[in-house]
Amino acid sequence: MRKKISLMLPLLCAPLAFWACGDGESNSGTSANGSVSEADLVVATFDDLPVCSDKREGATAYVKDEKTAYICEDGKWISDDETDGDDSSSSVKPSSSSSDKIDSSSSVKPSSSSSVKPGSSSSKKDDPMSSSSFKYEQDSTAYEQPDVVKVKDKSIAGVSQKGPFVTGSAVKLYELDGETYAQTGKSFTGKITSDNGEFGVSSVTLASQYALLEASGYYRNEVSGKKSGGTITLNALTDLSDREKVNINLLTHLEYERALYLVGTGVNVPAAKKQAEAEIFNAFGIQGDFANSEDLNIFSKGEGNAALLAFSILMQGNRSEAELTELLTKFATDIEKDGEWNDASTKAKIADWANEQDLNGKLSSIRSNINSWGLGSAPDFEKYVRNFWYANYGLEACEADSKGVVAATTNELVEAYGTKTRYICNGEGWVEASDIEKDTYQWAAGEDGEIKQGSVTKSVNYVYDGAKNAWRNASTVEAALGGCTETREADISLNTGKVNGTWYICKNRKWESTNNITVDTQGWVEGSDGDIKKGDSTDVQYKYDEALDQWVATNANDVSLGLMGCTTNRTGEIGKSGETYYVCKNSNWQVAAEIDYDTYGEKCTSAEVGKTMNGKETATNKYYCSSKGWVSLMGDWTFDVPKEARLNPEITYGTMTDKRDNKTYKTVKIGDQVWMAENLNYADSTKMPSLKGKSWCYDNKAENCDVTGRLYTWAAAIDSVALANDADNPQTCGFGKTCTLPAIVQGVCPSGWHLPTYDEWQTLFKAVGGSSAAGKALKSGSGWSGNGNGTDTYGFSALPAGDRYDDGIFYNAGYYALFWSASENDSNYAYYMNLLYRRGSANMDSRSKYAGYSVRCLQNSN
Numbered sequence: 001m002r003k004k005i006s007l008m009l010p011l012l013c014a015p016l017a018f019w020a021c022g023d024g025e026s027n028s029g030t031s032a033n034g035s036v037s038e039a040d041l042v043v044a045t046f047d048d049l050p051v052c053s054d055k056r057e058g059a060t061a062y063v064k065d066e067k068t069a070y071i072c073e074d075g076k077w078i079s080d081d082e083t084d085g086d087d088s089s090s091s092v093k094p095s096s097s098s099s100d101k102i103d104s105s106s107s108v109k110p111s112s113s114s115s116v117k118p119g120s121s122s123s124k125k126d127d128p129m130s131s132s133s134f135k136y137e138q139d140s141t142a143y144e145q146p147d148v149v150k151v152k153d154k155s156i157a158g159v160s161q162k163g164p165f166v167t168g169s170a171v172k173l174y175e176l177d178g179e180t181y182a183q184t185g186k187s188f189t190g191k192i193t194s195d196n197g198e199f200g201v202s203s204v205t206l207a208s209q210y211a212l213l214e215a216s217g218y219y220r221n222e223v224s225g226k227k228s229g230g231t232i233t234l235n236a237l238t239d240l241s242d243r244e245k246v247n248i249n250l251l252t253h254l255e256y257e258r259a260l261y262l263v264g265t266g267v268n269v270p271a272a273k274k275q276a277e278a279e280i281f282n283a284f285g286i287q288g289d290f291a292n293s294e295d296l297n298i299f300s301k302g303e304g305n306a307a308l309l310a311f312s313i314l315m316q317g318n319r320s321e322a323e324l325t326e327l328l329t330k331f332a333t334d335i336e337k338d339g340e341w342n343d344a345s346t347k348a349k350i351a352d353w354a355n356e357q358d359l360n361g362k363l364s365s366i367r368s369n370i371n372s373w374g375l376g377s378a379p380d381f382e383k384y385v386r387n388f389w390y391a392n393y394g395l396e397a398c399e400a401d402s403k404g405v406v407a408a409t410t411n412e413l414v415e416a417y418g419t420k421t422r423y424i425c426n427g428e429g430w431v432e433a434s435d436i437e438k439d440t441y442q443w444a445a446g447e448d449g450e451i452k453q454g455s456v457t458k459s460v461n462y463v464y465d466g467a468k469n470a471w472r473n474a475s476t477v478e479a480a481l482g483g484c485t486e487t488r489e490a491d492i493s494l495n496t497g498k499v500n501g502t503w504y505i506c507k508n509r510k511w512e513s514t515n516n517i518t519v520d521t522q523g524w525v526e527g528s529d530g531d532i533k534k535g536d537s538t539d540v541q542y543k544y545d546e547a548l549d550q551w552v553a554t555n556a557n558d559v560s561l562g563l564m565g566c567t568t569n570r571t572g573e574i575g576k577s578g579e580t581y582y583v584c585k586n587s588n589w590q591v592a593a594e595i596d597y598d599t600y601g602e603k604c605t606s607a608e609v610g611k612t613m614n615g616k617e618t619a620t621n622k623y624y625c626s627s628k629g630w631v632s633l634m635g636d637w638t639f640d641v642p643k644e645a646r647l648n649p650e651i652t653y654g655t656m657t658d659k660r661d662n663k664t665y666k667t668v669k670i671g672d673q674v675w676m677a678e679n680l681n682y683a684d685s686t687k688m689p690s691l692k693g694k695s696w697c698y699d700n701k702a703e704n705c706d707v708t709g710r711l712y713t714w715a716a717a718i719d720s721v722a723l724a725n726d727a728d729n730p731q732t733c734g735f736g737k738t739c740t741l742p743a744i745v746q747g748v749c750p751s752g753w754h755l756p757t758y759d760e761w762q763t764l765f766k767a768v769g770g771s772s773a774a775g776k777a778l779k780s781g782s783g784w785s786g787n788g789n790g791t792d793t794y795g796f797s798a799l800p801a802g803d804r805y806d807d808g809i810f811y812n813a814g815y816y817a818l819f820w821s822a823s824e825n826d827s828n829y830a831y832y833m834n835l836l837y838r839r840g841s842a843n844m845d846s847r848s849k850y851a852g853y854s855v856r857c858l859q860n861s862n
Helices: 250-263 269-283 303-316 321-335 344-359 362-372 382-392 435-439 476-481 486-490 517-521 556-560 594-598 702-708 720-724 758-767 771-778
Strands: 041-043 060-063 068-073 076-079 151-159 170-176 183-192 198-206 210-217 232-239 423-425 430-432 451-453 461-465 470-473 496-499 502-507 510-513 532-534 541-545 550-553 574-577 580-585 588-591 612-614 622-626 629-632 654-658 663-670 673-676 816-824 829-836 843-848
Touching (some): 198 210, 269 303, 303 321, 303 382, 435 470, 461 476, 556 588, 758 816, 758 843
Antiparallel strands (some): 068 076, 541 550, 580 588
């Protein structure tokens, strides 16, 4: 008894890189006469059935014109009606393929109903790119099965691309059974020979034309531009009967499971692959009559190549290799049975990524990455990436006639859904709309100055600008006061307003902050310099500044002191309010310093520099006219007062001229000694190499040397180079060395003068009353800080020149006067004389020879 035919899908399975094999489950239920979707083979007429050979024993077929199912038994095709019906649950073994010749030129195109434009309405609420409207129709040649053809000693070449696999990646070619499409166990090995993904497999001999190619390795990531962090494996099912070139890519990889499923329904391999290719592309909103998947190349021109690259980029996204693998597996499983990708959530995530890449200009970076590899120019992939996210966001096609259209996404699964984000068609594509574009979309013209709340962003206000016939963003002030128009600007009663405590005026069609002045003084005429007047709108008082020719805000002293306003022209004026003197400075009455009112009214111009005067209010005060104005001779130290002003006017000074540089110095006789009354200021390191890098002006300011002379190291002061070169008594002197100096050391001093010794300083102390009184007697009568002035009884006029530490920092100007002696203490220290602001004594001490001190030269005795 023959069994009743129960048509089930064949269990076709072949290894697919990192995917699990499909189960090949049968469809539930069949019609009385079987179902075309359940048959191993579908033909138009009974005459189209292939020979029922031993290899086809148990295979099922469906004849369309008879609407009848058949089974191959004992060399004959037996119809469903001829079988007994007592075992309807029996199943049929997996089908063998037909030996009919494949018509490789057969046309396989999507039906006219498959055309889906981005943004077209979807039958699925949560998936604007639902493929339910896409239907792929095969023609009759798709069911013509080719003969099994042997392949003999053929070389197979191609490129393996995700991005391109890198050099050294492995490639394998597996032989497939010509009827079951299962691997036979026979394989051939090749490898990627260049970084563009090229590979070759030679001497291929197969029992059938069907083969599975597999590429495994690292690849170049199109998105990052870098080599992948992990490896992947891609496959390609191919018919080698009439080809020697096979490219391996994501499309060949993902079509594999779907193609095998279709082969199980009776569709031949080329037609099955073509349908799978179309369905995969359709899942990404791509339609077109493209080349076969194994002929596509991401570095070649053409729409199919561009579509492949876009598809590869979208699948890659920002995924790791493991995440990409997982996505590919889920995708292949999803489309295997019905050719539809139903994962709306994943589509939305990919669309969000594509949206971010597009709107942030990152697609150009991806193109640059690909082109930088130097393997070829990337085709025009961008439009397919854009169309994918457009369609997933539910946006209509953006064309010239839809320029300016603003729309929100209709896809509940994308990130922008339910937000204030809107998109605008610029005539070439969709871009994110600005606030004003989305908020004022389809608004009619308004009245000049009209304020209106945004349609989308309710917190933003817009003002209609009649001069430009357009809506624009309203400022916070405009939102409160209304638009600033030409009419309001011309009307003083309308052109001001107050917002959050600040006054504004309508000017040049904008509200400008006036800081109260303009509001208060609009229409005021000029006044007299210093006049004070209360504002018209506030309690603020204003003063008229004649030099500025305008009213300006007063300060508290302008009003309270009764001195009228301090203005530009009154700068420097002294006024008295109560018992306090004030000076007009920087437009404000300030408490005057003693020098201000003590010298008030006395000129101190460049012509008067050097002039001195007693104070007008305090006659005991003395002032000096410097290039910077009056300075006190009684107060703390300043370099602004020249050395001449510090000399004792009661002393008759002598002079000497240093012939080396023609500088003239004051001199004074104290006891039996004749001293310079000024600090030495000789600096020519060419004539005296000892000075090179060993003398300085205080704070490295040349003008300071004009006042207090230079600061010298001990080696410079004694002219160590000259001593070393002395033909009669050469001495190596300086830091870290001891030497026997001559009785008189000229050092840095002019001819006829010398650097005083320890004993000669002591002689000076005795001449002025001893060490304890010498400090007071030798210090200048002015310039010492901290009330440290001396009496300068003898005209020595020691100035607090300060010093330079051996760390290179300057200290103590105004507080210390330190002078080298020609006597050394030890190899590192030499003696110096010191006067301190807080002491009345003069002392000798020793310090590092690296220190920078002043030099007072002593005249050689006759």
